[in-house]
Amino acid sequence: MTETVLSALTEGVLRLTLNRPEKLNSFNEEMHLALRAGLQRAHDDLGVRAVLLTGSGRGFCAGQDLGDRDPRKGGPAPDLGQTLDAFYNPTLRLIRTLEKPVICAVNGVAAGAGANIAFACDIVLAAKSARFIQAFSKIGLVPDAGGTWSLSRALGEPRAKALAMTAEPLTAEKAADWGLIWKAIDDETLMPEAEALAASLAAGPTLGLGLTKCLIQQAATNSLDAQLDLERDCQRQAGRSADYAEGVTAFLEKRKPEFRGQ
Numbered sequence: 076m077t078e079t080v081l082s083a084l085t086e087g088v089l090r091l092t093l094n095r096p097e098k099l100n101s102f103n104e105e106m107h108l109a110l111r112a113g114l115q116r117a118h119d120d121l122g123v124r125a126v127l128l129t130g131s132g133r134g135f136c137a138g139q140d141l142g143d144r145d146p147r148k149g150g151p152a153p154d155l156g157q158t159l160d161a162f163y164n165p166t167l168r169l170i171r172t173l174e175k176p177v178i179c180a181v182n183g184v185a186a187g188a189g190a191n192i193a194f195a196c197d198i199v200l201a202a203k204s205a206r207f208i209q210a211f212s213k214i215g216l217v218p219d220a221g222g223t224w225s226l227s228r229a230l231g232e233p234r235a236k237a238l239a240m241t242a243e244p245l246t247a248e249k250a251a252d253w254g255l256i257w258k259a260i261d262d263e264t265l266m267p268e269a270e271a272l273a274a275s276l277a278a279g280p281t282l283g284l285g286l287t288k289c290l291i292q293q294a295a296t297n298s299l300d301a302q303l304d305l306e307r308d309c310q311r312q313a314g315r316s317a318d319y320a321e322g323v324t325a326f327l328e329k330r331k332p333e334f335r336g337q
């Protein structure tokens with residue numbers, strides 16, 4: 076049977092590839108569980124120092140597999156709150172709480188929850204041909220997978236509401252111009268660039284990078300006072316790491332640091 080998420084660990088980079096290309100990598104239960112297992116491994120395995128999430132084929136992810144929601148099959152309406160609790164929300168939480176960088180290489184269309192999972196990642200690169208679509212309003216749903224949270228924070232209410240209500244496709248270049256993603260990249264250089272970025276972060280000071288991620292995420296809700304205290308606490312922790320000692324030593328010795336993620 077074909078694996079719905081391909082998983083490969085190379086020199087600290089755990090590459091997770093959504094792999095239902097004939098359905099534009101839309102989510103069925105199996106793919107949900109496989110992605111979650113990959114992200115859980117990233118949490119648990121010290122050998123994983125960065126994650127690279129992408130999709131196979133011409134799409135990144137088209138959100139929920141609507142074939143699994145076919146009302147023509149009859150029966151009561153599905154409890155979509157329950158499916159968010161059971162599937163999408165744990166995945167979002169695993170991405171946001173992972174104290175390691177998560178890079179997303181959006182190789183093609185990202186729609187519905189597929190777009191919002193990309194926006195939850197730490198650094199998002201997208202092929203110039205990719206589009207982001209808040210497809211939910213086309214089928215009578217609301218944005219989920221953290222979409223209302225990410226869009227309104229990154230773009231403010233006017234753009235967030237317009238994207239969500241119109242489901243107008245947003246090009247990768249505009250998403251980058253608007254600050255919703257890091258970069259739009261020529262299609263043929265997307266994967267080499269994403270791999271190089273992931274490799275460089277995986278060779279970085281993992282503890283410091285993880286703490287940086289937590290700090291920036293907390294800043295959205297903290298007061299300046301609380302954030303200053305948190306920076307102090309995190310800096311104390313980073314300052315005790317072997318990677319900090321190595322970074323300073325390497326600087327003084329005018330050589331490249333060899334971080335071990337400790």
Ligand code: T3D
Nearest residue numbers: 097098099101137138139140141142155158186187188210
């Ligand atoms: O249900 C819950 O648990 C609640 C959570 C919901 C989360 C959500 O994500 S809701 C939103 C679901 N997603 C969508 O509404 C997007 C549906 N897809 C599209 O609008 C379009 O496919 C795209 C704009 C993404 C891409 O368009 P295009 O023209 O490039 O491709 P296409 O021809 O529409 O799709 C190619 C194939 O993928 C096609 O299959 P076929 O005809 O070749 O056999 C299409 O049916 C299939 N596909 C695309 N998206 C989905 C899908 N099959 C099942 N579910 C999909 N979401």
